[in-house]
Amino acid sequence: MIWIFLGAPGAGKGTQAERLREDFGFVSVSTGEMLREAMRAGSELGKTVQEYVTRGDLVPDDLVAAVLRERLAQGNTGNGVILDGFPRTVRQAEILEEMLAKHCWQLCGVLYLEASEEVVLQRLGGRRNCPQCGANYHVVTMPPKVEGVCDRCGAELVIRPDDAPEAIRKRLEVYHQQTKPLIAFYDQRGILERIDASGEVDEVYQAVKDAVSRRWQKCLAGE
Numbered sequence: 001m002i003w004i005f006l007g008a009p010g011a012g013k014g015t016q017a018e019r020l021r022e023d024f025g026f027v028s029v030s031t032g033e034m035l036r037e038a039m040r041a042g043s044e045l046g047k048t049v050q051e052y053v054t055r056g057d058l059v060p061d062d063l064v065a066a067v068l069r070e071r072l073a074q075g076n077t078g079n080g081v082i083l084d085g086f087p088r089t090v091r092q093a094e095i096l097e098e099m100l101a102k103h104c105w106q107l108c109g110v111l112y113l114e115a116s117e118e119v120v121l122q123r124l125g126g127r128r129n130c131p132q133c134g135a136n137y138h139v140v141t142m143p144p145k146v147e148g149v150c151d152r153c154g155a156e157l158v159i160r161p162d163d164a165p166e167a168i169r170k171r172l173e174v175y176h177q178q179t180k181p182l183i184a185f186y187d188q189r190g191i192l193e194r195i196d197a198s199g200e201v202d203e204v205y206q207a208v209k210d211a212v213s214r215r216w217q218k219c220l221a222g223e
């Protein structure tokens with residue numbers, strides 16, 4: 001059984017997915033991670049991927065899908081798989097749909113974390129990271145004891161390039177253009193669960209858990 005999280009950057013997909021893994025025995029499958037792994041391993045597939053990356057081109061959807069198919073076919077999928085990084089576009093969702101149908105794999109639910117632009121900007125803009133030990137902080141929700149200094153190792157905290165204001169704008173723009181149409185796509189198929197993601201992590205997780213339990217039952221009943 002396959003699960004997908006949708007939502008803007010900063011909506012909390014990573015945090016919520018982690019909790020689901022712990023509570024439900026799901027595993028995450030990250031297409032980005034698999035592509036990097038293939039390149040490191042130097043397999044045929046990895047070499048092809050490397051060519052695109054070296055040229056600075058996007059890795060084609062079909063190639064990403066092939067990597068995903070291989071991974072799912074290997075088994076070791078726990079009680080369900082949360083897809084990370086795929087699909088990002090409607091085209092990719094169509095490819096995924098074909099692939100799942102062919103292998104009788106079921107897309108059990110699409111969890112859409114809804115948060116306002118304001119909430120998202122506040123979350124992303126407040127992130128701080130320790131370059132030395134990797135600890136993460138947030139100026140509002142998880143501040144260090146001393147402003148700008150890591151609790152664990154005393155290093156000076158930085159803003160990751162990904163979380164700089166210009167990069168945040170770019171990420172949100174890409175999300176609105178490419179990923180948001182997926183919401184309508186999955187809504188039409190009747191498997192979208194809308195979850196209010198503007199609250200505290202625990203509160204959001206309760207709603208996520210309810211949605212997963214609901215969808216899981218429908219899935220088992222073959223609806």
Ligand SMILES: [Zn+2]
Nearest residue numbers: 130133150153
């Ligand atoms: Zn540190």
